[in-house]
Structures are given as structure tokens and as C-alpha cells.
Amino acid sequence: MKTISAFILALVLLMTHACTPNDEYKVQKQEKSTFEVCSIHQLEIKPDVDLKEFEAFVINELAPIYNKMKGQHFTLVKGDRGLRTDKYAIILSFETLEDRNRIYPPSGEFVGDFGEKAIWDKFGSMVQIGLGEAHTDYLKLGQ
8 A cells, every 4th residue: 555655646746747837938938929820710601792792891890890909900801712712711810829818818708899789790690600600820930
């Protein structure tokens, strides 16, 4: 029994040491990250929606909501070549990982002012797949 207890204690100590961040990691986590983040949200537009009306609505109504939040930039794009030709996406770019996490915390709650419900109702009436439904956040690597 003493052998098992000693083994378990040694294992716990080993795991504690292995899972404790080293000093270099601690310093890095305290500094502001240098990663820029791009969040690409693929959109699917409903078949009966006028595409020019959709583009104008997103650019004139949604973009200003997002662009007023410090550290975030909103861009509407339309596929020109490849798998998503003539399909839309929204790219949210963030200066840092901290900006992304401040605006969109891991908890999933909304912390900013995302405008009136009527704007989102109209957007919802235009898309089958909207913001946050089919997206990936990418960290910019290198220069």
C-alpha cells in the first residue's frame, strides 16, 4: 500500500510540474499578442433575394455596426473564382487576439452594441446561413 501511495504521489508531482507553464510561457501570456485575426463567415443567400439590395443593406446597415467597435473591421466579399464563385462571405478582421476575445468572449455572450433587432430580422430574412453559423477564425502567421 505504501508503494502504491508513493507511486501516486510521484505521479501527481510529475503531472503538476509537467502541466505548470514555464516562465517563458507566463511572460508571453502577460504581453499583448502580436497575432492578427481574420474571422471568415460564409453566407448563403436565399434564392428570392435581390443581390444588389442585399449588398447595399449589408454595406450600409451591418458594416457600420461592426466598424464602430474598436479593434474590429468588417468587409463584405463576393467570390470571384474557385469553390465559392458568386457566393458571399463576411470577413471580420481584428488587430489582435485580445480584440477578438474582448468583442467576442469565449463565453459566447455579446458585449457590444449590435444594433436594433429590426436590422437583424431583415438580415435573417435574406440569408439561409448567416454570421456565426459557418465561420472559421484564422490567426495571421508571419508578415
